[in-house]
Amino acid sequence: MPVHHSAASYCLGIESTADDFSVGILSFDGEVLANVISAHVPEKGGIHPREAARHHAEVAGKTVEDALQKAKIEPRRIQAVAFSQGPGMGPCLRTGATAARALAAYLQVPLVGVNHCVAHIEIGRLVAGAGDPVTLYVSGGNTIVSAFEAGRYRVFGETLDIAVGNCLDVFAREVGLHPEERMPLGAVVEKMAGEGQNYVSLPYTVKGMDLSFSGLLTAAIQLFQEEEHRLEDLCFSLQETVFSMLTEVTERALAHTEKTEVLLTGGVAANERLQSMLNQIADEHNARFCVVPKEYALDNGAMIAWTGILAYQHDMTVPIEKSFVKLKWRLDDVCVPWHGG
Ligand code: AMP
Ligand code: MG
Numbered sequence: 001m002p003v004h005h006s007a008a009s010y011c012l013g014i015e016s017t018a019d020d021f022s023v024g025i026l027s028f029d030g031e032v033l034a035n036v037i038s039a040h041v042p043e044k045g046g047i048h049p050r051e052a053a054r055h056h057a058e059v060a061g062k063t064v065e066d067a068l069q070k071a072k073i074e075p076r077r078i079q080a081v082a083f084s085q086g087p088g089m090g091p092c093l094r095t096g097a098t099a100a101r102a103l104a105a106y107l108q109v110p111l112v113g114v115n116h117c118v119a120h121i122e123i124g125r126l127v128a129g130a131g132d133p134v135t136l137y138v139s140g141g142n143t144i145v146s147a148f149e150a151g152r153y154r155v156f157g158e159t160l161d162i163a164v165g166n167c168l169d170v171f172a173r174e175v176g177l178h179p180e181e182r183m184p185l186g187a188v189v190e191k192m193a194g195e196g197q198n199y200v201s202l203p204y205t206v207k208g209m210d211l212s213f214s215g216l217l218t219a220a221i222q223l224f225q226e227e228e229h230r231l232e233d234l235c236f237s238l239q240e241t242v243f244s245m246l247t248e249v250t251e252r253a254l255a256h257t258e259k260t261e262v263l264l265t266g267g268v269a270a271n272e273r274l275q276s277m278l279n280q281i282a283d284e285h286n287a288r289f290c291v292v293p294k295e296y297a298l299d300n301g302a303m304i305a306w307t308g309i310l311a312y313q314h315d316m317t318v319p320i321e322k323s324f325v326k327l328k329w330r331l332d333d334v335c336v337p338w339h340g341g
Contacts, residue, residue, distance in 0.1 A: 012068075080104075134261070134263070193239045
């Protein structure tokens, strides 16, 4: 049975699975009062878990303080503290969990362990107006096609190796592109792709409902090194290939489940070419296409706070001494009793 609370209850959520440390505060009726994100930008190369964790530890106190100030609420109004319990990088998860445990103990409120992938879907349902969608979740660390069925978000398809965001980032780095002001590497690839038009053939790897990106990444880098094609054309071809793969699997999940909505989320959701491909298949199946706005599609604390509220209302809290992080916690391991569909 859901527990009932007055409207003036709030949940504070902490996100720290990878390179971002973020704190969100939501009211129990779904109003976002704060969503403060502190991103760790590595000086070079990819994300180093221990360096990212050090960043999280440094900014944790200030980020919590900023969020409370922005929300303009007294800390004692906070009814629960939620944190991303997994999946993610061990040192990063543990740093967020430590902050969450300290805060829950200090405020004497329950702690809620939230699955990061569930949170991406729940915030999409809250802010993008999708009720019961087929979701394509694409980010630097995850690539999952899922839909709700019999109490859980089932995984219809996923990557067998690297995530699509990682594929775009590694390609960009290998060919000498750099992140620009307010522009992550994936967006830099998107900009270049807009100036390409000649399709160069790349391995298209869909196995059943699963996807593989590492072979085609190697092939794309090799083509660049052969110096026979313009970089713009390679970016264009890389995008067309990986997004077609994602769209094919999403379309099949849509046809199979007969859902009437498609939800796109995760950092890569910002890509307009991907948005347009999904919009088209949604149209063909008489489904509505919904995309999560960037602020809530990237890793953020608001989604953790919101999912924390849903779980808390179903008594899914965790005692501090059992609140270990779960590095490989799967989306389809989580019961979702609050989902009506
Ligand atoms: P996240 O893991 O959710 O924080 O998202 C970060 C990922 O999203 C990185 O791999 C980025 O390169 C990617 N990304 C951000 N903007 C875009 C874009 N416009 N097109 C493609 N990928 C993007
Ligand atoms: Mg991130």
